[in-house]
Amino acid sequence: MTTFIAVLYIISFALFIYGLMGLTGPRTAVRGNWIAAVGMGIAVIATLLTPGMSNWLLIALGVAIGVVVGVPSARKVKMTAMPQMVALFNGVGGGAVALIAWVEFRTTEGYAHEPAYVAIASLFAAIVGSVSFWGSNIAFGKLQELISGRPITLGKLQQPVNALVLIAAIVFAVVIASGGDAELLMIGLLVAAGVLGVVVVLPIGGADMPVVISLLNALTGLSAAAMGLALDNTALIVAGMIVGASGSILTNLMAKAMNRSIPAIVAGGFGGTTSVASGGSGEVRPVRSTSASDTAIQMAYANKVVVVPGYGMAVAQAQHVVREMAKLLEAKGITVEYAIHPVAGRMPGHMNVLLAEADVPYEQLKEMDEINSEFAQTDVALVIGANDVTNPAAETDPGSPIYGMPILKVNHSRSVIVLKRSMSSGFAGIDNELFYDAKTSMLFGDAKSSVGEIVEELKAL
Template sequence: MNSLVGILYIVAFALFIYGLMGLTGPRTAVRGNWIAAAGMAIAVVATLLLPGMGNWWLIALGIGLGALVGVPAARKVKMTAMPQMVALFNGVGGGAVALIAWVEFRTTDAYAHEPRYVAIASLFAAIVGSVSFWGSNIAFGKLQELIPGRSVSLGRLQQPLNALLLLAAVACAVVIAAGGDSELLIIILLLAAAAFGVMVVLPIGGADMPVVISLLNALTGLSAAAMGLALDNTALIVAGMIVGASGSILTNLMAKAMNRSIPAIVAGGFGGTTVSAGAGKAEERPVRRTSAADTAIQMAYAGRVVVVPGYGMAVAQAQHAVREMADLLEAKGITVSYAIHPVAGRMPGHMNVLLAEADVPYDQLKEMDESNSEFPQTDVALVIGANDVTNPAAETDPGSPIYGMPILKVNTSRSVIVLKRSMSSGFAGIDNDLFYDARTSMLFGDAKSSVGEIVEELKSL
């Protein structure tokens, strides 16, 4: 039986990796997801075949409840709420690991007869899993607007308190690993780690949420891998390390895209503020307004149009209207592409997911560097709700909180049209100098309605 389990695990790991390879593009992503899911199903079956596995009714009940909650939630979630769902589901994984660590503490008499590495791995998993669970719940609350999306901190006391909470959790782990057997120690450890997770994510504003979600995902993977080491479960180790490694790489790439270090992001205090360097400029500087009809005419006589999607497109669910608009432009012989900033939206790849849902061809999605090289040859750049990632202040204003962040240089296009509800600031809470550029025109209104009006005007031309 152990040999069979080993063979099934190897098959599952191969499917994990092959499925992950399929996630590199929208054409193969669905197939890759099914392949990886098949691998996980095989890994679960293999685990259930291990000698000594029991409580079959309890296992069946857990699987049934998980499916009853997870399947409808995943099927019914709107694309605008996808970041919240990702944060919530990721947190559940970390919470499960923390609870398993607690169970292991109890069933092994505080690791009394276990090797030291088992205790260390289990306690590490307990701390990281608890941090991930509670941090992910705070991220969910911010994205769902159940709690303020802005930075919420205790000022100068924030970092000392965080350090104290982490120290308390680690101290409890050290005492337990050294032979402490009081259950109060593991409870304090979990509570201190929970409070640490909450206090770390609360000060982080909306502008950093994509990086935070990716980081918490990596932490969940690492906690699962550590728990797999403690339980001697190969499937948990491999799956956890795949999630941890890929999440860590993605977090680092996104942090670089914002020109910020991961420690600076974790320190919080950026994004979602209401007072900014550019406050009040909206009333002091004039902006040029345009209409759907003028926008349609301008694009109809263009040679190249670049669409720059942002969270405003996600909120309005305008991706299908944007695809229809692009089809009409292409029918007129106009080249259309999409400039994607790595941190546009509220989760990694948010814009890619939305545009893929609208069946936008993958080869039309251009990364930031490629788009920036094309903007000078672009006749019209259509910005749909992308605020901070198009703000020239990142390059021109050393006093701006986003100074140094790589941006989409739409201001180098021959003409810029910004679709936006109002002159309100983005996640970073600062005024966008692009709005006042001589090449920029503002089309105010809901993005979906505005694009729909442009579509009707294009049809009449």
């Protein structure tokens, strides 16, 4: 039986890795997800076959509750709310690890007679899992707008408070590892770690939230791997390390895409939401507005149109009508491409998933580094709800909070049309200088309705 279980684990790990490889491209992502899910199913079966496994009724009840809650939630969630669900589900994983660590503490009477590495790994998992759970819940609240998207800080006390809470959690862990078996010690550790998760994420603004989600995902993976080490469970170790490693790499890539360091993000940064449309001195700045008819005519006589999607497109659920518009332009012999910024939307790949849902050909999706050199040859750049990722201030204003952040250089196009509901700022909470460019026209209104009007005008031409 031991050999059989080991073989099942090896098969499941191979499927994890093969499935992860499939997630590197839109064409293979769905298949990769299914492959990894099969691998997890095999790992669960192998774990349940482990000698000494009991409480089958409780296990079945837990699985049933998870299915009843998880499946309907995943099926009904809108694509605009997918980042929130990712944050929430990730937090649940961290919370589960923290609870397992607590159970291990209770069943071993404070890790009495357990090797030192078991206590250390379990306590590490408890701290990191609790941080991930509470931090992910705060991220969920910000994304769901239950909590203000602006940085919520304690001012100069923020970093001292963070350090104090971290030290408290470590002190509880050291006392427990030294032989303390009072349950209040473990509860104190979990509470201190939970407070740390809250006070670290609250000061982080909406502009940094995609990086935070990725970072918390990596932390959940590391906590699971540590718990697997404590429980001598190979599945948890391998799966946790895969999640931790991939999440860490993604976090680093996204931070670079924003020209921000991870420590700076964790320390609290920019990213509130405002509705200001004025210059630094408070004066109202003029913009040029346009109509769906003029936009359709301008695109109909273009050679190349680049669509730049952002969270505004996701909110309006405009991806399908955008695809319809692109088909009409392509029928006229016009080249249509889509410019994708690494942090457009509220999580990595958000725009890719939305456009894939609308059957946009994968080869038309161009990453930032690939498309930026093409904007100079673009007749019309149609910006749909993207804000901070198109702001020229990132290149021209050293005093801007986003200065140095790589952007989509839509201002290099011959003409720019921006679809927005209003002149409100993006997650960074700052004005977009693109709106006031002489080449820019603003088409105000709901993105889906505006693009629908453009479609009707194109049909009439």
